[in-house]
Amino acid sequence: MLTNHHILMDGWSTPVLVQELLTLYAQKGDAGALRAGLTPYRDYLAWIAGQDRAAAIAAWQDALAGLERARVLCRTIGRAPPLRLSRSRCR
Helix, strand or coil: CCCCCCCCCCCCHHHHHHHHHHHHHHCCCCCHHHHCCCCCHHHHHHHHHCCCHHHHHHHHHHHHCCCCCCCCCCCCCCCCCCCCCCHHHHC
16 A cells, blocks of 8 residues: 655656556565666756757747736635635535
């Protein structure tokens, strides 16, 4: 059984974690099997640093061109008021 809070894992990371746990189980806890397919984060950072930032900004500006301003989903600033339910609704 595996439980988690939704803030810790999402729909993408849950299958990754389960696959890694199954791999560890099959390899009798040998973590070397997991490291074989991993790319170090520093390699990703080096790749990001080598990207053309101006071209990326231009691509996003082009993709978002013609859209109106952002839609406001909630105008409440700060904490939302507490939800109050009558006893008749809780039965």
